[in-house]
Amino acid sequence: MSRVGRLLAYGTVAAVLGAALAAPVLAPRDPNALGDDPTRDRRLAPSVQHPLGTDDLSRDVYGRLIHGTRVSVSIALIAAALIVAIAFAWGTTAAFAPAWLRGAMMIFADVVYSVPRLLVVLSVLTFTGQLAPATLAVVLGLAGWAPLSRILYRAAVAARRAPSTESAMALGVGRVRIAFSHVLPALRPHLVEGACMAVAVVIPLEAALTYFGIGVPRPTATWGRLLDDAGADPLGAWWLVVFPSAVIAATVMAMNYLASDARAPRLTAEAK
Amino acid sequence: MTALLEVENLRVTYAGAQRDVAAVAGVSFAVAPGEVVALVGESGSGKTATALAIIGLLGESARIEPGSAIRFEGRDLLRLGEPEFRDLRGRRIAMVFQDAGAALNPVMRVGEQVAEAALVHGERDKARARAMAVAMLDRVGLPDAARQARAYPHELSGGMKQRVMLAIALLLKPSLVIADEPTSALDVTVQRQVLSLLLELQRESGTAVLMITHDLGVVAETCSRALVMRRGELVESATVDDLFHAPRHAYTRELLAAMPRLARPVPPG
């Protein structure tokens, strides 16, 4: 990708993270607070006072978007951290395990992979009634580690069998050093890529679940909640749809770019 | 005396990350009809880039510099449109690659791949193309060719795969075959069989061969003339006999000195 694309991607990620961190400063008002006159202030188009307009309940869309960013990004980061941690532990343990256990662990990962995430969320929902953002993050994390664990497992097995690792073994390098010096460094690009992809997957997933009313409950602002709040007739108030959608799309595209960028330096180093 | 192939001042540049790299830096040579010529060089010498330029298969990162000319059977290949070039490829110029396993289509039966060469160049009758393919596979020494024609590449050994490559390349009796390290991936015993077959087929059809190799043993075995390349330049062009017994360029002498030679007891007779 071009230098401009790279700048855009990293800029987007920095802006989103910045908004999430500094939400109380950037939008000091309660995101759930109604306007001074809820009837008059409904569905106001963007103006100086409300840069992104107001919603059906007269709430300021800018404030809700900023605070929604905080919640959505937190969910995505917690879920991605869980996905990476579990996938890493599972994949590398399997790679170093004896052959019979290795097979069993990967079959278990495939079973986890085959359970639809929606089903997991719905079944947790029947137990808890409603999902706090943290719970949703954990559920998405627990449901999403399997594909990455397979990728990391493959990479670890390949690194273990690489001629350079065999050379180290022939040199008398012990198992622990083989693992830390020869196998784990080979996983680094996959870990970075996996983390970025996890964020890119969880963000639209949270938005969709919340939009359909089975994600984060009302009135907490998230990106999905904002889309839901656009209501049944969004065409009359385009700002209710356009701004959250643009933020979601930009973030997902930026994370996808970061993911492919994670591999890029390795490729140029080995291209010669 | 008309040359089959004339390469004149060929310059090929690869676009690198930092700067452009000249892979071929002004190379001129000619190949006569029916001749077996070696293009010798080590990695990075530009021998493969030269071959790919002739057959028009240089990748997008490479460009042929203005001033270069490649004439084949009286036509300037560099001015040829892609459809005309495609018609030439396989019919008049064929290529044999080093790694037959990678060059053959893994999901297509080998017989079909040989027949395809006939079908893309005007043969309408599928049954006839298939019969041609089986006959050619038999000619290149595939045992039980009628049955083996139905095999997929992975079911064949490396030597057999290279025989299939030769069958494809020589099916339409092209006037030039470019063989890029055709036997370097093979074991010595198989290498000798494949080289011997290549020479037989070449003589039968009067095809000229441009043999690209790093192996002077292969040159001594099969070629009558040799071109030595180093870092994109042609440093020596001589008959193979002169090359081995009166090398002129220091690099040629270096190559000869480095060549592993098997000292053998003098054969009886």
Added chain:
Amino acid sequence: MTGSALVAVRGLRVVHRSAGLFARSAVTAVEDVSFEIARGETLALVGESGCGKTSAARALLRLIPCDAGSVTFDGTDVLALAPEPMRRLRKRMQVVFQDPYSSLNPRHRVGTIVAEGLVVHRLASGAAAQARVASLLKEVGLDPADTAKYPHELSGGQRQRVAIARALAVDPEFIVLDEAVSALDVTTQAQVLALLEHLRDARRLTCLFIAHNLAVVQRIATQVAVMQRGRIVEAGPIAQVFDSPRHEYTRTLLDAVPVSDPRDPRALRGQQAERAQPAVGVANRQ
């Protein structure tokens, strides 16, 4: 000879098994292979691809498990050693692999690669290790300044020199050269071969030289064993085996080596009527 052998292999058998979920397969790569290498000798294990020569060497080094047989190194039963003594024994037996591109860790600098043996066997550390790495690099014909480079910054020949320096760092007595020069360009191959010969003589190394190129083998080895389909079919001093091969396969192998002179009557092109073709080419002069 038994008394002076540094390495002795007896009745070695290696079976490659692959166990998938639905299918298992087993291929016997090495069957009843026995040989000895006396101190200071170089034994060449030759044969075509798939003949089992590399599997035999890997089993000898205990890089892959073997199914039968014994390996004795300087009186020690190698196959019976516990992991820790085995790890220590590795200091005395080293290996250089064929592919200089994949046998070096692409994420490690040359200095780290060469020093790894010193570190794991606690032979040197800090400045002493650095000095040792520098002298090793010099010994194999590299610039000590190359320590800071990554493998991809080096040519194939330079990488193979790094692999040799890594093996020599622990000061081994025995070294396995597994097709160590096969992937190199001809001129580079000759240089690395000369380096190996020099190092072997200077350090009095015992070598197992695995190769398919008989001309290369003839230059460097003192003894040779010819393998075919997992078994040794002929073995003996190199001159004896190459000059008067007794086994049919050895003869086939020797006959298949390309001639080194176009005037040689065995050359393929000479075997059929030579068609006179005038030379048309002109060397490029600019």
